[in-house]
Amino acid sequence: MALQVIRANLVNVAADAIVIPANPPASIGGGTESSIYEAAGSERLLAARREIGELQPGEVAATEAFDLPAKILIHAVSAVWSGDGDETKILRDCYRKSLELARERDCRSIAFPLLGTGTNRVPKEKALLAATTTIQKFLETHDMEVYLVIFGQRTFELAENYFDTITSFIDAHDEEKVLRREYRSRRESRLVLPKNFFAEYLDENFFRETLKNRGQDFKTRFNELVTASKLSDTDIYSGANVAKKVFYDAKNFAKPIPTKRILFALILSMELPLHEALDLLARAGCLLSAKDATDVIFVDCLREKIYDVDEVNDKLDARGLKPLGSKFRSDDG
Numbered sequence: 001m002a003l004q005v006i007r008a009n010l011v012n013v014a015a016d017a018i019v020i021p022a023n024p025p026a027s028i029g030g031g032t033e034s035s036i037y038e039a040a041g042s043e044r045l046l047a048a049r050r051e052i053g054e055l056q057p058g059e060v061a062a063t064e065a066f067d068l069p070a071k072i073l074i075h076a077v078s079a080v081w082s083g084d085g086d087e088t089k090i091l092r093d094c095y096r097k098s099l100e101l102a103r104e105r106d107c108r109s110i111a112f113p114l115l116g117t118g119t120n121r122v123p124k125e126k127a128l129l130a131a132t133t134t135i136q137k138f139l140e141t142h143d144m145e146v147y148l149v150i151f152g153q154r155t156f157e158l159a160e161n162y163f164d165t166i167t168s169f170i171d172a173h174d175e176e177k178v179l180r181r182e183y184r185s186r187r188e189s190r191l192v193l194p195k196n197f198f199a200e201y202l203d204e205n206f207f208r209e210t211l212k213n214r215g216q217d218f219k220t221r222f223n224e225l226v227t228a229s230k231l232s233d234t235d236i237y238s239g240a241n242v243a244k245k246v247f248y249d250a251k252n253f254a255k256p257i258p259t260k261r262i263l264f265a266l267i268l269s270m271e272l273p274l275h276e277a278l279d280l281l282a283r284a285g286c287l288l289s290a291k292d293a294t295d296v297i298f299v300d301c302l303r304e305k306i307y308d309v310d311e312v313n314d315k316l317d318a319r320g321l322k323p324l325g326s327k328f329r330s331d332d333g
Contacts, residue, residue, distance in 0.1 A: 016107035239269035241325030
């Protein structure tokens, strides 16, 4: 059997196995993932996903499909695009491992979205190449019906350059309706992207996802990241130049809520990647602006993997800006 590329909503595709984008921890993301959870039954599917535990980029795992007409759902964690070069390898791992898992579960058909192109911001052409080359290689030695399901108009136009035939089951009205539902936020369809925000926010899907998480369950996510860092509490608050009490206030999200400069210091001490830092800050109610010099220096240091708080504070001091942490000024605690 061969690879078939179709333009459709993944929820409506009939296949034995359906692959969905997944976050490393068990949580419901936006876009395709949220629509699959809703159709399958969010509570039961999330409970099944939690039983699997955290997945690393490039890893996949299967759960029951519940209310969807499929044998299994395969949860695949793709890479967040940074341009470092490993992202497409991780994408290929997702496709290969998903295909192998579907074969092990006696699935005769499998449907993939174009992984990595939503909030993870992998360039569509690179994502399309990773998908098609991996799937075609698998089909050289295995018999399976494979659907690559694309959705947006831009992706559809790109795919037309590579495939002679793409069957479309949606039109522009369908696309707009689904996007409004899948990426709903407090501002919904009236969302306007501020020009003074960082480039990371200028991807509309990412911005909607960030807004959706804004103010939501900071404490749980912060404690998950503390555990995942494998650092002791002492290492984290000492490295952040943050007082012990302030650190535990942050872990409990106690009042007064930690200031942005304290959160910056803790994020650096845990060496969080930029996408996780932005998500955590959003959960604390913070969105960064390119017009704020402290925000700019903080983001630049994360991009350059400069995590030493003292070194970052030297950069801030050179600009006459306040330092990060809470041991420098009494009003931060």
